[in-house]
Amino acid sequence: MAPSTSSYNGNTNGVHKNGNGASLINDNTVPLIIGGKDVVGPASFSVNNPVDGRELWKAGGASVKEAVQAVEAAEAAFPAWSRTKPSARRDIFLRAAELFRERIAELTDFQQQETAADPVFVGWILGLTVDNLKEVAGKTALVAGSFPPSEDAGRGAIVLKEPYGVVVGITPWNAPWPLGCRAVSHALAAGNTCVLKGPELAPRCYHALVSVFRDAGLPDGVLNLLFHRPQDAAAVTEALIAHPAVKKLNFTGSTAVGRIVAAMAGKHLKPIITELGGKASAIILADADLERAAAACTMGAFQHAGQVCMSTERIIVHKSIVDDFTAAFKKSTSHVYGPNSSNPVLVTSMGANKTKRLVKAAIDDGADVVLGDAKESLQPNESSTGMQPIALANVKKGNQLYENESFGPSVAIYTFETEQEALEIANDTIYGLSGSVFTTNLTAGLRIARGYETGAVHINAMTIHDESNLPHGGAKASGWGRFTGIAGLEEYLRSKVVTFDE
Numbered sequence: 146m147a148p149s150t151s152s153y154n155g156n157t158n159g160v161h162k163n164g165n166g167a168s169l170i171n172d173n174t175v176p177l178i179i180g181g182k183d184v185v186g187p188a189s190f191s192v193n194n195p196v197d198g199r200e201l202w203k204a205g206g207a208s209v210k211e212a213v214q215a216v217e218a219a220e221a222a223f224p225a226w227s228r229t230k231p232s233a234r235r236d237i238f239l240r241a242a243e244l245f246r247e248r249i250a251e252l253t254d255f256q257q258q259e260t261a262a263d264p265v266f267v268g269w270i271l272g273l274t275v276d277n278l279k280e281v282a283g284k285t286a287l288v289a290g291s292f293p294p295s296e297d298a299g300r301g302a303i304v305l306k307e308p309y310g311v312v313v314g315i316t317p318w319n320a321p322w323p324l325g326c327r328a329v330s331h332a333l334a335a336g337n338t339c340v341l342k343g344p345e346l347a348p349r350c351y352h353a354l355v356s357v358f359r360d361a362g363l364p365d366g367v368l369n370l371l372f373h374r375p376q377d378a379a380a381v382t383e384a385l386i387a388h389p390a391v392k393k394l395n396f397t398g399s400t401a402v403g404r405i406v407a408a409m410a411g412k413h414l415k416p417i418i419t420e421l422g423g424k425a426s427a428i429i430l431a432d433a434d435l436e437r438a439a440a441a442c443t444m445g446a447f448q449h450a451g452q453v454c455m456s457t458e459r460i461i462v463h464k465s466i467v468d469d470f471t472a473a474f475k476k477s478t479s480h481v482y483g484p485n486s487s488n489p490v491l492v493t494s495m496g497a498n499k500t501k502r503l504v505k506a507a508i509d510d511g512a513d514v515v516l517g518d519a520k521e522s523l524q525p526n527e528s529s530t531g532m533q534p535i536a537l538a539n540v541k542k543g544n545q546l547y548e549n550e551s552f553g554p555s556v557a558i559y560t561f562e563t564e565q566e567a568l569e570i571a572n573d574t575i576y577g578l579s580g581s582v583f584t585t586n587l588t589a590g591l592r593i594a595r596g597y598e599t600g601a602v603h604i605n606a607m608t609i610h611d612e613s614n615l616p617h618g619g620a621k622a623s624g625w626g627r628f629t630g631i632a633g634l635e636e637y638l639r640s641k642v643v644t645f646d647e
Contacts, residue, residue, distance in 0.1 A: 173202045173203055174189065174202065174203045174204065174205050175192070175202060175203070175204040175205065175348045175349050175352050176205050176352065177205060177207055177211060177215070177369075177370055177371055177372065178352065178355050178356070178359070178368075178369055178370040179211060179214050179215045179218050179369050179370075179371075180214075180218035180221075180222075180365050180366045180369065181218075181359060181364070181365025181366060182365070184205070184211065184214075185205035186204075186205035186206045186207040186208065186211050186371075186372075186373070187205070187206075187208055187210075187211075188205070188206035188207065188208055188373060188374050188377055189203050189204065189205055189206060190203065190204055190206050190345060190374045191203055192204055192259060192345075192346070192347075192348060192349070194258055194259075194261070195259075195260065195261040195490055195491065195492045195493065195530045196261050196490055196530065201258055201259065201349075202349065204345065204348040204349075204372060206345070206372060206373040206374045206377060207371045207372065207373045207377070207381055208373075208377065208380075208381070209380050209381060209384040211371060212340075212371060212381045212384040212385050212388075213384060213388065215340045215369040215370075215371055215385075216311055216313075216340055216369075216385060216388045216390050216391055217390070218365075218366040218369050219311040219338040219339060219340050219366055219367070219368075219369055219390070220310070220311055220338070220390040221366055222338045222364060222365065222366030222367045223308075223310055223311060223337070223338045225364065226333075226336060226337075226338050226364060226367050227307075227308050227336040227337075227338075228336075229336070231285040231286040231288070232285075232286070234282075234285045234333070234334055234336075235282045235283070235285045235286070236282075236362070237358070237361050237362050237363055238278045238279070238281050238282035238285070238330070238334065238361075239278070239279065239282045240361035240362060241278050241357050241358050241361035241363075242274075242275045242278035242279050242282070244357045244360055244361055245271060245274055245275050245278065245322070245357055246275050248353070248357070249268070249271055251353070252267075252271060252322065252350070252353055253267045253268065253271070255347075255349050255350045255353055256321060256322075256347070256350050258349075259318070259346060259347045259348075259349060259350055260318055260319065260321075260346065260347055260350075260492050261450075261490040261491075261492060261530065262449060263448075263449065266448060266449050270320050270322050270323050270611075271322050273322075273323045273611050273613070274322040274323045274326050276613045277323060277326055277327060277330060277613040277629065278326060278330060279613075280613035280614055280629075281330045281331060281334045281613075281634075282334075284331075284334055284631070284634050285334045287631070287634065288306050288334075288335055288336070288634070288638060289306060290303060290304045290305045290306045290640075291303075291304045292304075295644060299646060299647050300644055300645065300646055300647065301644065301645050301646075301647055302642060302643070302644045302645075303642070303643045303644075303645075304640050304641070304642055304643075305640065305641040305642075305643060306638040306639075306640060306641075307336075307638065307639055307640075307641055308332075308335050308336035308337040308637060308638060308639075309337055309392035309393045309637060309638075309639055310337060310338070310390060310391075310392040310393075311337065311338055311339070311340065311388075311390045311391050311392060312329070312332040312337045312338070312339050312340075312391075312392065312393050312394065312395070312637060313339070313340045313341075313342065313385050313386070313391050313393075313394045313395075314328030314329050314332070314339060314340070314341045314342065314394070314395050314396075315328070315342045315382070315394065315395070315396045315397070315398065315406065316328045316341065316342070316343055316344065316351075316397050316398075317344055317397055317398045318343075318344040318346040318347040318350075318492060319449065319452045319453060319492070320449075320453070321343070321344075321347050321350035321351055321354060322350070322354060323611060324397050325341065325343065325350075325351055325354045326354065327617075327628045327629055327633070328341060328395055328397065329341055329368055331628070331629070331633040331634045331636065331637055332393075332395075332637040333363075333367065333368065334634060334637075335634055335637040335638050337392075337393075337637050338366065338367045338368070339367070339368050339369070340369045340370075340371060340385060340391075341354075341355065341368060341369065341370050341371070342371045342372065342373075342381070342382070342385065343370060343371070343372045344372065345372055345373065345374060345375060346492055346493070348372045351370055351372065352370060355368055355369075355370040371385075382406065382409065383409060386406075386409045386410055386412075386413050386415055387409075387413050391415060392415070392416075393415060393416050393417070393418075393636075393637065394406070394410055394415055394416070394417040394418070395417065395418040395419070395626070395628070395636075396417060396418070396419045396420075396421075397419070397420045397421075397454075397628075398421065399421065399422050399550075400421040400422040400550075400575075400576070400622050400623070400624075401422075403419050403421040403422075403624065406419075407419060417626070418618075418624075418625070418626030418627070418628065418636055419624035419625060419626060420454065420578070420617070420618055420619060420623070420624045420628060421454070421576075421578075421619065421622060421623050421624040422454060422550040422552075422576055422578070422622065422623060423454045423455055423456070423458070423550060423576050423577075423578035423579060423619070423623055424458050424459065424549075424550055424574040424575075424576040424578075425445070425455050425456060425457050425458055425459070425576075425578060425579045425580055425581070425599075425608035426457070426458070426459040426460070426461055426570070426571035426580050426581075426608075427441070427442050427445060427457050427459070427460050427461065427580070427581045427582070427583065427607070427608060428461045428561075428567045428568075428571060428580070428581070428582045428583070428593055429442075429460065429461065429462040429463060429466065429470055429582075429583045430463055430564075430582065430583060430584040430586070430589060430590075430593075431463040431465050431466055432584055432585045432586055432589075433466070433470075433583035433584050433585065434583065434585065434605070435466065435469055435470050435473045436473055436477070437583065437605065438470065438473075438583035438605075439470060439473035439474040439476070439477040440477045441581070441583070441605075441606060441607040442457055442460050442474055442477075442556070442607070443474065443477040443478045443481055444481075444607050444609070445457030445581070445607035445608045445609050446458070446460075446534070446536075446554070446555075446556040447478065447481070447482065447489060447534045447554045447556075448609060449489075450489030450490060450491045450532065450553060450554050451489070451500070451551065451552060451553045451554040451555065451556075452491060452492065452496070452552055452553070453609050454550075454578055454579075454623075455578055455579040455608050455609045455610065456552070456608065456609060457556055457581070457607065457608045457609075458550065458551060458555075458556055458557065459556070459557055459558075459559060459570065459571065460474070460536075460556055460557070460558045460559070461558075461559045461560070461561055461567045461570050461571055462558060462559070462560055462561070463560070463561060463562070463567075464560045464561065464562055467558070467560050471515060471516075471558065474516065474536070474558075475515075475516050478516060478534060478536075482533075482534050487531070488531040488532055488533045488534075488554075489531070489532060489533075489534065489554045490530050490531050491530045491531075491532060491553060492530065493530060494526065494529060494530050496530075496552060496553065497526075497529065497530050497531070497532050497553065498526075499551075499552070499553070500532060500551045500552065500553025500554070500555055501523045501524075501532060501553075503545050503546040503549060503551050503553075503555070504519075504523055504535055504537065504546060504551070504555050505519075505523050506544065506545050506546065507537055507540045507541075507544050507545070507546040507547070507557070508523075508537070510540075510541055510544050511539060511541060512537040512538065512539050512540045512541070512544070512546075512557070513537060513538045513539050514535065514536075514537060515536040515537060515538045515558055516534065516535060516536035517533050517534055517535030517536060518533060518535075519535065521533055523535075532553055532554055533554070534554040534555075535554065535555050535556075536555070536556045536557070536558060537555070537556075537557045537558070538557070538558045538559075540557040540559075542573070548574070548575075550576065564589070564592065564593060564596070565596075567593070568593065568596040568597065571597060572596075572597065572598045574621075575621055575622040576619070576621060576622055576623045577597075577598045577599045577600060577619050577620030577621040577622070577623045578599060578600055578601070578619040578620075578623035578624075579599055579600065579601045579602075579603070579608045579609070579610065579619075580594075580597045580599045580601070580602045580603070580608060581602065581603040581604070581605075581606060581607060581608045582594060582597075582602065582603075582604055582605075583604075583605055584604070584605070587604070590604040590605070591604070598620055598621060599619070599620055599623075600617070600618045600619040600620050600623065601615075601617070611629075612629075613629055613630075614629070614630055615629060615630050616628070616629060616630040616631075616632035616633060617629045617630070617633075
């Protein structure tokens with residue numbers, strides 16, 4: 146598929162026009178989008194291919210000035226957008242869903258270049274994005290108040306549901322399409338306007354995402370896009386949160402950065418929704434279908450090089466079947482990552498080396514290698530982003546790999562004898578985003594699910610799961626608030642009580 150007319154094309158021979166008539170600066174620089182116009186920020190930085198390190202293009206990063214301009218554009222657009230009829234919003238979301246579907250080849254190429262994502266993974270998350278937008282389109286007419294009875298005779302009451310105003314969404318690079326869309330879609334559907342702050346590792350993906358909404362007919366200023374250099378993160382983020390027009394935020398990313406952003410939000414008394422890190426477990430009961438469980442654990446642990454917050458990081462197997470499960474897990478993994486396949490690629494060498502250090506420290510502390518070649522997989526390399534999938538056993542409590550999210554293609558296998566013991570291992574973490582349990586006994590699966598300290602539990606399915614109609618979020622240090630579903634829409638509406646004498 147040829148590049149759509151809404152997207153930056155990297156051509157240095159002239160001006161490229163998008164659907165709204167705004168010019169993209171064709172000096173190989175990805176622009177911001179403020180007030181519906183492409184704006185090249187003053188703090189330029191390089192965007193590199195994770196596989197070979199070559200420069201793909203540059204991005205014009207924002208300064209505090211552009212951050213303020215983006216908020217002001219959203220503030221100016223809010224009065225008209227908040228009064229837009231639900232059917233008009235619905236039609237924009239449906240058109241955006243269709244544009245995502247039409248541009249799938251182009252969008253896949255952008256994500257592969259910027260994040261080295263497997264095309265199968267990209268196809269899956271693009272499908273989720275289309276579903277999300279259609280689901281949101283169907284919810285635009287569900288913004289409704291209520292008429293509760295009043296305790297006072299002769300008095301009536303109305304509870305109105307109103308949008309907040311300007312919402313800031315801060316998003317990661319690993320799944321730009323669904324995570325970028327969910328950061329703004331429910332807020333927009335509820336009548337808010339948005340500033341989307343995308344990651345420096347995937348600016349072209351995010352420009353393409355906002356361009357879809359722009360080409361779908363979203364009015365200028367309703368959705369604005371920023372990205373910036375890492376060294377400008379604190380100043381730009383503080384400027385966004387501190388601006389009086391910003392009424393609510395959402396953040397998806399690491400727990401460490403989430404603490405910082407939440408502290409900023411607290412300082413300025415701004416409510417925030419967060420989805421942070423994870424340490425997901427898969428519990429394999431003695432009666433489980435081992436081939437099914439093994440295949441799900443392979444994908445749950447190693448898909449997208451383990452760079453998913455819901456990735457399986459612990460596999461907790463009943464002692465009576467651990468040998469049989471391990472054999473099935475090795476076989477399943479060899480089918481996906483066999484000798485003729487390339488190793489998973491992480492987006493940065495820093496991320497790859499972090500995972501390698503965690504795994505090496507666990508081995509040095511007595512852990513055993515169950516799957517993979519430690520000598521090959523754990524060689525430190527400041528320029529390499531590849532890492533062979535690896536599974537360990539006998540990882541000790543207190544070890545860094547036991548305690549921390551690896552966010553790479555590694556997993557640790559533990560054993561248990563009782564359900565309570567399995568849950569103690571699964572819940573022995575600060576995180577609580579996702580979990581799974583494998584069993585042929587639904588009653589046992591539901592019993593385990595009730596004991597999990599997580600935002601979601603998936604019976605006989607992998608820990609990575611995303612569904613547009615369901616609320617998504619975590620417990621403990623995995624965050625608070627909910628994205629998607631009816632709960633996701635309600636997050637962006639506040640109640641106003643009106644009473645009246647009859």
